[in-house]
Amino acid sequence: MTALTAKVTEPAPPPPPDARAPQGRGVELTLLAGAVLISVLGHLYVGFAATGRFPEAVTRHTVGFAAAALIAHLAVRLRAPYADPLVLPIAVLLNGLGLVLIERLDLTAAGHHTADEQLRWSGIGLALFVLVVAVLRDHRVLQRYAYLSVTAALALMLVPVFFPAVNGAHIWIRFAGYSFQPGEFAKILLAVFFAAYLAANRTALALTGRRLLWKLRLLPGRVLGPILTIWLLSVGVLVLERDLGTSLLFFGLFVIMLFTATGRIGWIAIGLLLAAVGAYAVGTFEPHVHSRVEDWLNPFASIARGDGPGQLAQSLFAFGAGGLLGAGLGHGQSFLIGFAAKSDFILATAGEELGLVGLSAIMLLYGLLVDRGFRAGLALRDPFGRLLATGLASILALQVFVIAGGVTGLIPLTGMAMPFLAQGGSSVVTNWIIVALLIRLGDSARRPVPAPFPAPFPAPPSSPLPTGEAGRA
Amino acid sequence: MIRYIRWCAYFCAALLAALLINMGRVQVWEASAYGANPANKRTAVERYAKPRGDILVDGRPVTGSRDSGQLLRYERTYANGPLYAPVTGFSSQTYGTSFVERAEDPVLAGTDPGLSAFPFWYDLARGHPPGGNAVTTIRASMQRAAYTGLAGRRGAVVALEPATGRILTLVSSPSYDPAALSGTGARVKEAWTRLNADPARPMLNRALRETYPPGSTFKIVTAAAALDAGVVTDVDAPTQTPDPYPLPGTSTLLPNEATGCEDASMAEAVQWSCNTVMAKIGVQVGLAGMVEAARRFGFNDDGLRVPSWVSPSAFDTDMSPDQLALSSIGQFNTKATPLQMAMVASAVANGGELKRPYLVERTTQDDGSQVRRGEQHALGRAMSPATALRVQELMVKVVENGTGRNAAVPGAVVGGKTGTAQHGVGNAGTPYAWFIAWARAQGAPLPAVAVAVVVEDAAADRGGISGNSAAAPIARAVMAAALAAKPAP
Numbered sequence: 001m002t003a004l005t006a007k008v009t010e011p012a013p014p015p016p017p018d019a020r021a022p023q024g025r026g027v028e029l030t031l032l033a034g035a036v037l038i039s040v041l042g043h044l045y046v047g048f049a050a051t052g053r054f055p056e057a058v059t060r061h062t063v064g065f066a067a068a069a070l071i072a073h074l075a076v077r078l079r080a081p082y083a084d085p086l087v088l089p090i091a092v093l094l095n096g097l098g099l100v101l102i103e104r105l106d107l108t109a110a111g112h113h114t115a116d117e118q119l120r121w122s123g124i125g126l127a128l129f130v131l132v133v134a135v136l137r138d139h140r141v142l143q144r145y146a147y148l149s150v151t152a153a154l155a156l157m158l159v160p161v162f163f164p165a166v167n168g169a170h171i172w173i174r175f176a177g178y179s180f181q182p183g184e185f186a187k188i189l190l191a192v193f194f195a196a197y198l199a200a201n202r203t204a205l206a207l208t209g210r211r212l213l214w215k216l217r218l219l220p221g222r223v224l225g226p227i228l229t230i231w232l233l234s235v236g237v238l239v240l241e242r243d244l245g246t247s248l249l250f251f252g253l254f255v256i257m258l259f260t261a262t263g264r265i266g267w268i269a270i271g272l273l274l275a276a277v278g279a280y281a282v283g284t285f286e287p288h289v290h291s292r293v294e295d296w297l298n299p300f301a302s303i304a305r306g307d308g309p310g311q312l313a314q315s316l317f318a319f320g321a322g323g324l325l326g327a328g329l330g331h332g333q334s335f336l337i338g339f340a341a342k343s344d345f346i347l348a349t350a351g352e353e354l355g356l357v358g359l360s361a362i363m364l365l366y367g368l369l370v371d372r373g374f375r376a377g378l379a380l381r382d383p384f385g386r387l388l389a390t391g392l393a394s395i396l397a398l399q400v401f402v403i404a405g406g407v408t409g410l411i412p413l414t415g416m417a418m419p420f421l422a423q424g425g426s427s428v429v430t431n432w433i434i435v436a437l438l439i440r441l442g443d444s445a446r447r448p449v450p451a452p453f454p455a456p457f458p459a460p461p462s463s464p465l466p467t468g469e470a471g472r473a
Numbered sequence: 474m475i476r477y478i479r480w481c482a483y484f485c486a487a488l489l490a491a492l493l494i495n496m497g498r499v500q501v502w503e504a505s506a507y508g509a510n511p512a513n514k515r516t517a518v519e520r521y522a523k524p525r526g527d528i529l530v531d532g533r534p535v536t537g538s539r540d541s542g543q544l545l546r547y548e549r550t551y552a553n554g555p556l557y558a559p560v561t562g563f564s565s566q567t568y569g570t571s572f573v574e575r576a577e578d579p580v581l582a583g584t585d586p587g588l589s590a591f592p593f594w595y596d597l598a599r600g601h602p603p604g605g606n607a608v609t610t611i612r613a614s615m616q617r618a619a620y621t622g623l624a625g626r627r628g629a630v631v632a633l634e635p636a637t638g639r640i641l642t643l644v645s646s647p648s649y650d651p652a653a654l655s656g657t658g659a660r661v662k663e664a665w666t667r668l669n670a671d672p673a674r675p676m677l678n679r680a681l682r683e684t685y686p687p688g689s690t691f692k693i694v695t696a697a698a699a700l701d702a703g704v705v706t707d708v709d710a711p712t713q714t715p716d717p718y719p720l721p722g723t724s725t726l727l728p729n730e731a732t733g734c735e736d737a738s739m740a741e742a743v744q745w746s747c748n749t750v751m752a753k754i755g756v757q758v759g760l761a762g763m764v765e766a767a768r769r770f771g772f773n774d775d776g777l778r779v780p781s782w783v784s785p786s787a788f789d790t791d792m793s794p795d796q797l798a799l800s801s802i803g804q805f806n807t808k809a810t811p812l813q814m815a816m817v818a819s820a821v822a823n824g825g826e827l828k829r830p831y832l833v834e835r836t837t838q839d840d841g842s843q844v845r846r847g848e849q850h851a852l853g854r855a856m857s858p859a860t861a862l863r864v865q866e867l868m869v870k871v872v873e874n875g876t877g878r879n880a881a882v883p884g885a886v887v888g889g890k891t892g893t894a895q896h897g898v899g900n901a902g903t904p905y906a907w908f909i910a911w912a913r914a915q916g917a918p919l920p921a922v923a924v925a926v927v928v929e930d931a932a933a934d935r936g937g938i939s940g941n942s943a944a945a946p947i948a949r950a951v952m953a954a955a956l957a958a959k960p961a962p
């Protein structure tokens with residue numbers, strides 16, 4: 001990596017080493033207490049609304065939830081003391097709200113205990129979070145495993161092709177009673193690979209190549225080859241698996257990271273063009289996807305045909321029934337959505353029972369989480385870290401957009417899990433790892449730069465350290 | 474790279490804004506359209522999520538609710554479905570509601586704003602009040618007497634309390650069990666198809682929604698009109714009517730079923746049901762007078778609600794004298810519901826004042842506190858009090874020593890009028906047997922009950938007596954039950 005210029009983006013000149021930089025751990029703990037409180041109150045409210053009694057084992061539930069949050073906080077306090085104080089509380093709150101909503105839907109069908117299962121997965125996710133925060137002391141270590149990551153990602157995406165399709169999509173592995181979506185894990189690995197590869201080759205990508213048209217340059221195959229191959233492979237695999245949502249996510253991630261690394265508008269243009277052609281082709285020729293597009297264009301067509309409302313129609317009915325203030329937790333009828341009400345359509349329950357107000361609050365929580373990711377990316381000094389933070393934040397943002405836009409009829413519906421809210425073990429575990437990485441990146445970004453030698457004077461405004469900022473930035 | 478990360482962040486912010494705007498569209502802008510979509514089951518789920526309020530007869534519910542364990546949770550049950558079907562109607566998850574179930578649906582379903590103690594309380598508390606109850610004016614003993622009296626024959630019985638307009642009996646036969654329509658699914662659809670295809674039309678509420686030619690029972694209206702108009706001043710004076718009577722302007726001769734009608738007085742004409750005399754009197758009253766008299770009794774009123782709507786009874790307003798003659802004896806285009814003829818008897822019994830008939834005494838909350846009271850009010854005066862007294866005397870003679878002797882109730886003063894209405898092409902159909910009556914307990918100031926009975930498939934023994942043989946005994950049973958019961962509070 002070569003530092004070309006020194007337009008540095010440090011929030012403040014590095015303080016003297018003995019000064020205590022504000023770390024925000026106290027803020028984090030307070031917010032965490034609030035997040036736990038909201039979740040526990042939701043748990044109580046749902047139980048009370050459904051049965052008229054407060055749920056049993058509420059103490060156990062509260063203590064367990066609070067202890068898990070506290071352990072995560074301690075891990076951050078010990079191992080990433082400079083991390084952004086908003087990230088962990090938002091993740092805990094979203095996870096808690098998800099549990100409340102799943103529990104609420106469990107109550108509409110006797111003998112359903114998916115909330116317990118989700119709780120176990122959340123525990124596993126939190127354990128992995130603690131593990132990542134504790135073990136991964138510096139995010140730059142991941143840069144070394146770029147090619148291992150991409151190999152693992154492709155393997156993970158390929159495996160489900162050999163398993164039977166579930167609901168038209170080959171994205172599941174069923175093993176010993178558990179089912180996993182390996183594609184969920186693959187997105188982190190791909191983000192790591194893209195970040196590492198682009199960080200190493202971005203100068204070549206940005207500046208070399210024969211000029212094709214005006215500002216558009218044809219890149220040398222040596223640079224472009226591997227990345228296009230990887231991208232084509234991943235999209236190809238996804239088309240084979242018929243998982244349009246993840247395909248869209250990977251494609252968007254690829255374009256965003258490429259743009260961030262090179263700043264070439266041309267990439268966006270080519271990317272959008274490719275996306276349009278691809279979407280048109282898949283939407284026309286693939287019946288599974290085609291029916292989704294038809295549903296999106298006319299959600300009430302099945303009612304006119306006399307077949308009753310489809311899932312998207314039921315989802316829209318649920319959102320509409322919620323109105324501005326919602327029906328109140330436990331008072332809605334989003335179970336009418338039926339299949340996938342707890343996973344793909346969990347947002348409809350939030351919309352019906354918490355209303356536009358509650359839904360907007362959830363959306364703003366996601367917005368804040370994404371914002372914290374981008375902020376870490378802006379504050380970091382190494383290109384790999386910047387690209388990784390941008391990539392992880394974009395994964396969250398795109399995923400929220402694709403699924404929330406799908407269930408509210410903004411874009412065609414694609415099966416994907418709402419981060420943290422939706423029922424799904426692999427999703428919740430993956431999102432906790434993403435949050436752990438964001439914590440680590442935030443810690444690196446906010447950590448005061450140690451002075452190379454004891455400085456008698458305050459450091460000059462422009463740091464002499466190699467910070468790796470591209471000249472074109 | 475900083476700038477590009479910022480652009481990416483702005484892009485994500487734009488995505489978030491698009492999501493929020495679209496959510497606002499779906500949840501606020503389109504919400505009412507989604508809510509009104511018939512495929513949206515939310516309204517139905519909510520409506521049937523709690524037990525429906527009950528319909529009460531004599532203080533006891535004749536309806537109930539059953540937890541079906543289905544999506545639409547509570548289904549209607551009926552304690553004695555066929556007996557009370559003309560009163561309650563049905564409450565079906567598939568086919569909606571009818572009669573009191575329909576008229577009082579907001580209270581029964583718990584959506585009536587009167588059910589909450591404070592305005593908007595349930596809007597704020599996000600709950601729903603339990604369904605309220607509808608207390609009917611029906612008396613169980615009378616209802617049973619009428620239903621067993623009809624014994625499955627096609628017909629209807631309506632009894633009123635003349636002083637208030639309370640409907641004490643409302644029976645239609647043959648009947649059906651509305652519980653068969655309560656739920657959803659193939660069996661309900663099948664029951665609906667079967668009931669609608671049944672030639673006996675069990676779901677037809679004959680008491681309120683079927684009109685019959687009233688036949689000789691209409692002579693009471695003609696007699697009241699003649700007395701009020703001064704056409705007849707002495708009911709015992711001979712009327713100089715030939716037998717048969719040639720219809721004015723035609724060569725058609727109107728015969729009598731009864732004998733001894735030649736030159737009979739109006740009193741005799743009512744007592745023995747002389748067509749000739751009453752037809753002549755009707756012509757003497759004139760079209761305008763007869764139309765006005767019929768209107769005062771409630772004919773040609775299409776706005777009557779009890780609270781369910783009632784088919785209007787008809788007295789033609791544009792007729793030649795011969796048609797008027799026939800109409801005056803309840804033939805030609807004259808049509809009346811059993812309720813209408815009960816109102817005729819009721820007006821006579823109540824001294825000429827006609828009370829609006831009503832079926833729901835009051836609606837209450839779940840705990841019995843009142844939501845609304847059924848209002849009693851007069852529809853107007855059908856005849857002068859003096860005329861009413863004289864018509865009462867005429868009707869008493871019918872029962873004491875006339876065509877309606879089968880209606881006599883021991884220990885009570887009973888006035889009645891038989892009717893046998895011919896119908897069908899060339900009067901080929903089996904005639905309808907009618908009987909209208911009122912009864913006053915000995916020593917009581919006012920008649921306690923007025924009743925109208927119609928039996929469609931009475932045995933074909935023509936001549937004013939089929940009303941006496943087929944319909945009068947039912948009227949007697951109903952009146953006896955009314956007089957035996959304690960007066961309503």
